[in-house]
Amino acid sequence: MEKKILIVEDESLIAYDLKLILTRAGYKVCGIADSVKEALEIIEEELPDLVLLDIFLKGPLNGIDLAKKLTDKNIAFVYLSANFQESILEKARETQPYGFMLKPFREKELLITLDVAFYRHQNSIESKLRQEQLLETVFKNIVNEPGTWEQKLLKIAVNLQPYIPFDYLTVISYHTGQQFNNGISFLRTGFNEYQVISTASLADMAGLTGDELKALQQKSPPSTQIEFFNAAGLKAMLNHYPVKKIIVNNLKQQSFLNLPLLVSGGLIVSFSFYSRKDNCYSPDHLNLISRLQRSLANAIAIIIPEEQLNTSLRKIEPHETEQVNGNNKTAAFTGIIAKSHQMLTILDHVSIVAPLDTSVLILGESGTGKEQIAKSIHQLSLRKHKPLVVINCAALPASLIESELFGFEKGAFTGAIEKRIGKFEMADQGTIFLDEIGEMPAELQVKLLRVLQEQEIERIGGRGIIKINVRIIAATNRNLEKEVEEGRFRLDLYYRLCVFPVSIPPLRERKEDIPLLVQHFINKFALKISKRITGLSTDALNQLLAYTWPGNVRELEHLIERSILLTDGNIIKEVQLPRFNSLMMVNDATIALDDAVIKTIDENARDHIVNVLKSCNGKINGENGAAEILGLKPSTLHSKLKKLGIKRNDRY
Incomplete structure (x- = not known):
């Protein structure tokens, strides 16, 4: 089946040149638009698989405005621009495009970018489906596991953590039309460590008596919508919710997401997620929890019968600490010492991407621990029993990198007295970690891109293609976007590596x-x-x-x-x-x-x-x-x- 592509470009010569290239390559161009309004009309009628999107367009709306609408419709898009500036890239990157082309471009570069974009989009779709299926299975398993309802509730929260990050979580119950009934809270203190905070403990932290806190609870209307607030939006919302204001001020939270679940008989169990990171929550989080709402409500209804919600919540001991086990994640992070919310978020992201074969790009200054993160990804992957091969691109002379990566045949060059296997062959069925990828020479970047796309290599002096199956993890302390802008790093390779970026904060x-x-x-x-x-x-x-x-x-x-x-x-x-x-x-x-x-x-x-x-x-x-x-x-x-x-x- 032909893939349909919409071209949104206000320069007609460029648009028709694109159409000619795409048609010749076997794509179906379902339309050409020169404004956001015209593009939306074609999208409604044709539903393209991908949109080639110029950033600067005629009319009041630009390409970045359209990109936000494409994201809502789950349509892949690739930006086109003649002004490749870091400031523009920063705004465009926030919309999470699947590629970026700088005008003028060559036909080969365009087709490679499209291949990368379709790969990333398909990977993204499959990843979201796997996330939902995995979580639904986890909820069902937790229901059948031994343990108290409090422990099961905490396990659900912990398994939601990588997908809906939080530093503090409250779970409250109330009947439709009534005020707050009972609640329990979990404060994250480590990767798999959570402190149970009772109502009495919260009152102590705020310097209030139990009666004073209860009075404030009665003034706080229940949040009945799936919604989120970040930064300034959260501050405005707190004026109507005094208890949430106490939590935010005392625990220094900056983002809030609410998930109410209708369990049974008019009983509502509401999950309130708080994060110390500003701008933590997004429409993607709302979409995910909306799709999981029914399966989560079913699990909660079994785990916490109504009579327990009405009585047992009061019996939680203050400052009880729970450590959640039952998986190998903690062991994989043994060499990483951290309890800051920034690093815990990184570990959550790693736990999501590790089981997949997705390429990972680790960003961070020298000395932040990029190699340790790479080792954790490998240890948590299905390839953990296969090799993890590490190569530092900055430590090798440019003349030796190709032979180190791909190997060579005997007699391929002076000094090649025997055949040597390259790093990619050594890593077959396993993982290769390309440290300091920003130091790789430009001519070798082209070959690396082909390896990533085709999963095949050719030894220096070799006469045949060697198929390989490797997972790529790359790292750099450079600003690759700046390197791309200044022509030292290939844009198509950047987007091919940056399927799942992990940015490690400096100390x-x-x-x-x-x-x-x-x-x-x-x-x-x-x-x-x-x-x-x-x-x-x-x-x-x-x-x-x-x-x-x-x-x-x-x-x-x-x-x-x-x-x-x-x-x-x-x-x-x-x-x-x-x-x-x-x-x-x-x-x-x-x-x-x-x-x-x-x-x-x-x-x-x-x-x-x-x-x-x-x-x-x-x-x-x-x-x-x-x-x-x-x-x-x-x-x-x-x-x-x-x-x-x-x-x-x-x-x-």
């Missing part, structure tokens, strides 16, 4: 994880070095919390290791931080930002690297070299020196 944005990480590294290195060091002084911890961590977790790890080596007692009383940081704690006082020169991240990184080089007398490689102290590979450090313009004269 400075999740400082609540620092105490956990510090204790983890102290335990690790104290055991390794055979020292009885148990913790960190308050002053030293304050210094760490005030520092901005340009080297992220890796820098913290090396700092703790050095501090343990230099400590004589049982407590680390001081740490040696770089002096350039404008937020360091000095004499128990923080340097005011007003008195400091605020530098860019690159400027701070440059100063930090220069200081380390000076302390090493310019030594980069080997023990106690700058690369080791900074937690970088020598090749990566050389790349940074070049990028930041650090020359040998700067080092002494």
Whole structure:
């Protein structure tokens, strides 16, 4: 069956050129529109499989406005634009397009982009169906499992977490036309750890008596609609809901989603999801829970009979903690130490994508733990018993990357004295992790794209095609969108890799994880070095919390290791931080930002690297070299020196 494509383009010459290319390639062009209004009319009549969409169009609405409507209709779309600027891409990216073409474009690039777009769209549809089917099965299984109704209710909440993220969840019951009856709440404290918060506990946190809280509950009308509020919208909504206002203010929540379930006999059980992330909820979440509403209500009706809802909810002990087990997710995240909501969200996303074969692009600064996330994805996948092959694209000379990835035959070039299997063949049936993918030479990006699309390789000097079955995980500390804009990274490869992006926040944005990480590294290195060091002084911890961590977790790890080596007692009383940081704690006082020169991240990184080089007398490689102290590979450090313009004269 021919795939139907609608062209939305206000330049007629470009539109008809596109039509000619598409028709020749076997697609059916079901229409050409030069405005959003005309496009919507054709969409209603033809229902295309994909829309080629110019961003700038005639009339009051532009391509981004139309894209939002296409998303609601679940129609794939690819943007066309002659102005490829990062600001435009940022707005366009929010609509989650399936591709992006820069005018003028070549026929081959267009057809490759369409292949990628159809692949991503189909993958997205299948993923949503799998999500719903999986959750419906999970609900049924939980109903039949042994355990109390409270434990079962918590298990349902935990299984919803990757799809409807929350940091705090309340479940209340009431009859139609009545006020609040009973409730129970769960506060997330770790990846699979939740604290049960009773009504009495909530009153304590708010500094209220039980009667005062009950009076506020009576003034809070039940939320009877499936709805969500983010940021400013949530603040406006709170004026009508005093209890929700207490939750938001005391637990620092910034987004809210409500899911009321009609269980039986007019009884309503309402799930209220809260998140510390602003802009957390979207129409996609509403669509998902709307489709799951019936199966979830059926499960709740069996798990929590009406008489229990009316009595047992009062019996929950305050601050009871539950750890949810029964799966291998926690074990797969053993090497990841985090309790911040940013990192817990990352782990939730990983748990969603890991069982699939979807390509994953891990984004984040150096030292944030991208390789550890890649290992967790592999460990949670169906390929976990097959190889995970890691290759650092920045650590290999450009001339060797192709032979490392694809292998070579004996005699293929001077020095090829025997056949060698490449990394892709080694990873067959398993996973390949391409670290620092942004460093890959442009000519090799084309070959990698073909491998991703065709799932086949050819050794250097080889005479035949070798079929492979690998799952791709890539990572980079570069801004790939900026690299695409400046012509250093292929747009089609970017969209092919970025099917499921995972963006790891830098350590400075999740400082609540620092105490956990510090204790983890102290335990690790104290055991390794055979020292009885148990913790960190308050002053030293304050210094760490005030520092901005340009080297992220890796820098913290090396700092703790050095501090343990230099400590004589049982407590680390001081740490040696770089002096350039404008937020360091000095004499128990923080340097005011007003008195400091605020530098860019690159400027701070440059100063930090220069200081380390000076302390090493310019030594980069080997023990106690700058690369080791900074937690970088020598090749990566050389790349940074070049990028930041650090020359040998700067080092002494």
